[in-house]
Amino acid sequence: MWFFGKKKNVDSDEGKIQYKVTPFMNLSDDEIAECSELFGNNYGVYNNLAKKPGKQIQMSVNLYKKYYYEPHYYIATARYDDKLIGQAIYYRNQIKGIWDEEKNNSEKKIMSWVVQLVVSKEFRQRGIASTLLRSIWGFSNDYAWGLATSNPCTVKTLESATFRQCKPKVILKHMPEIRALIQEIPFVNGEDIKVSNSSSQVDSKFFVQNTEYKDEDIIKRLGELRDGHEWLAFVFQSQDINHANYEKHFDEMVKFSEMKLRDAYTRMDMKSHGWAKNTGAEVDYIIKYGEGNKILDLGCGQGRHSLELASIGFNVKGIDFSEQHIENAKCENAKCGINNCEFECADIRFYNDKTEYDRVLCLYDVVGSFPEKKDNQKIIMTAYNHLKVNGYLILSVMNMELTSSLVSIEHKVNLKKNPRALAELKPSNTMQRTGDIFNPELLLIDTATSLVYRKEQFIDDSKLPAEYVIRDKRYTKDEICALIEECGFVIEQAQYVSAGHFETSLDATDIHAKEILIVAKKL
Known part of the structure; x- marks a missing residue:
């Protein structure tokens, strides 16, 4: 429903x-x-x-x-x-x-x-x-x-x-x-x-x-x-279920859910998510690459990386499409008394502040949030266009190789031929509660598009209760490296990692390897 x-x-x-x-x-x-x-x-x-x-x-x-x-x-x-x-x-x-x-x-x-x-x-x-x-x-x-x-x-x-x-x-x-x-x-x-x-x-x-x-x-x-x-x-x-009616409205309901994507991300309680508690270790890894102190954080969420970087002396700008996340980031910024960090609400696919940065961050499945290649490519091009020559992009995406290894054959279907499989998929409130979106019982892989589907419920936060269809693009290492290279970058490092442990390279299907971390350079 x-x-x-x-x-x-x-x-x-x-x-x-x-x-x-x-x-x-x-x-x-x-x-x-x-x-x-x-x-x-x-x-x-x-x-x-x-x-x-x-x-x-x-x-x-x-x-x-x-x-x-x-x-x-x-x-x-x-x-x-x-x-x-x-x-x-x-x-x-x-x-x-x-x-x-x-x-x-x-x-x-x-x-x-x-x-x-x-x-x-x-x-x-x-x-x-x-x-x-x-x-x-x-x-x-x-x-x-x-x-x-x-x-x-x-x-x-x-x-x-x-x-x-x-x-x-x-x-x-x-x-x-x-x-x-x-x-x-x-x-x-x-x-x-x-x-x-x-x-x-x-x-x-x-x-x-x-x-x-x-x-x-x-x-x-x-x-x-x-x-x-x-x-x-x-x-x-x-x-x-009335399958004829379900199939008739399949595209409509998926498109509607994508229109509400901003609302879905806004309703995530990121402070309660385990993966969000390792900011310091991740920042230590990020600053090893490149020189200079100007950093652009694309898809900054509530600003955890931006604020951590600013607290140790970097000049940072964070961009996110959620007004609520940006408002929360600004409040936290004011509370900490940090004056070298600013936040702006914008669509990073089309963002251009005509400024060059030493590093651009794009972490935690910002690339992949959109199902279409062209939209994710636009995000990477935004990073490219805002980097100085010899500047670095540090980007992470969700690991499709791990996802595919976890999901059973029954949850891998051609949704155009069998849309009822999505109707029968178990919903959860994972985004709102934990953010751990790798439970195979809650995922469906469309074999025709390689997109990953899930149903997310939101409740008890004063807004209307809602259940959304969320679909995202998860990547193999070869796929994400090819996409980044198409945008003009040179890949310096690509490895499977877990949150807070960017320095440790894991096997593709290691249960902890939920992300692929890319370090790329603009020449």
């Missing part, structure tokens, strides 16, 4: 929309009042069968607290210039499943239920609702995802986000788990559920005025809605 989707009528203001997720219990009274106001002004009106026909549907601050001021309730929000314009409230938690005789236990399974969705009228048709919903339903290893709704478009979004269909027979089969989940949902109880082999509805006694739009496919599958009822729409991990 994927955090992607087409957006309609997106204008130049789109970049000003900021998304966030918060435990509902962390909201202040003023923030809950904002939620109440957004709901009251935009949700809709009661229909003719309600006690207050034609009246705007309202929800007070006290009612919000009564219903959602509980553990495991979250709110995903969209703001424009700090004004709340969209919200999705949901319950997500481990729910006890049915008894497993073989395991002799009742396994807990993560399920989610969206209990409220509303977007400001003036901001509709911009993909905001879809973005909020897909973030909630975006984790492919959850057990079940769903909601109660009278809007067929929302059901379609659920099916599109999960690549599965809502089927009453399947929902009926999983009623024990759904009934366990219902105990945490304030506006329904077990007696309200009306599920059969041909219909799946809940008597929510919610008499809302629906639009004239009808989806005959949804009606056929989930039943004609009765007055005061909503569809009980759920899908389950155990269901077969």
Whole structure:
């Protein structure tokens, strides 16, 4: 499942929309009042069968607290210039499943239920609702995802986000788990559920005025809605994936994930990553090459090498495409009181400050972050164009020879012919947690392109939950040396290394040899 989707009528203001997720219990009274106001002004009106026909549907601050001021309730929000314009409230938690005789236990399974969705009228048709919903339903290893709704478009979004269909027979089969989940949902109880082999509805006694739009496919599958009822729409991990739909959207979801690459790298907690704790030893190795004290650090991240080099007297400039990383680097720079180091946010493929440097660094898979050769070549050319004659490039990339030796034959496929292999790949939160992206169970090698795929999840950092498809280019030693030489460099040293031990040359498939380190000279 994927955090992607087409957006309609997106204008130049789109970049000003900021998304966030918060435990509902962390909201202040003023923030809950904002939620109440957004709901009251935009949700809709009661229909003719309600006690207050034609009246705007309202929800007070006290009612919000009564219903959602509980553990495991979250709110995903969209703001424009700090004004709340969209919200999705949901319950997500481990729910006890049915008894497993073989395991002799009742396994807990993560399920989610969206209990409220509303977007400001003036901001509709911009993909905001879809973005909020897909973030909630975006984790492919959850057990079940769903909601109660009278809007067929929302059901379609659920099916599109999960690549599965809502089927009453399947929902009926999983009623024990759904009934366990219902105990945490304030506006329904077990007696309200009306599920059969041909219909799946809940008597929510919610008499809302629906639009004239009808989806005959949804009606056929989930039943004609009765007055005061909503569809009980759920899908389950155990269901077969709609492979035709998955294959149709394969390229789209991969491209969307690459558009969000900056966001993915921004959400890495690099200070907690083991490989980032050896900066001093790596700097000692770097300064052995070349003379002069001007250094350019391409893809500097949060500036660990730049700051270490500046602290021992070098004049350093660090460049990265993540605004958050650059902001963190500047803060650390100010805290340390270093005045010979500067940071700039820019795309290093196209960067040119018209300055020549004695050394250029490009470390830890900056080259390889892009799947296309031309993009990685542009990064190397940026290094070449910023070096003085006789200046040095110190570059490292991820080791494809080790990767290929670790990954099983079952995880080596032609993705164009078998895209479902990616759907079945296990996701993880490796980037956010450890940064150790060599676990073979989490990798898939596309035999047609030699690109390495994985699925990364991000959660619990205030931004919207997300699952991205990450693909990178990993190199053999011969491949990376050839690419660097194509850009005009002369290779002085190329060896397999581990983080913090650049001086020690390893075998290509040594379990510690996760990188290939290149030292190249511009003549």
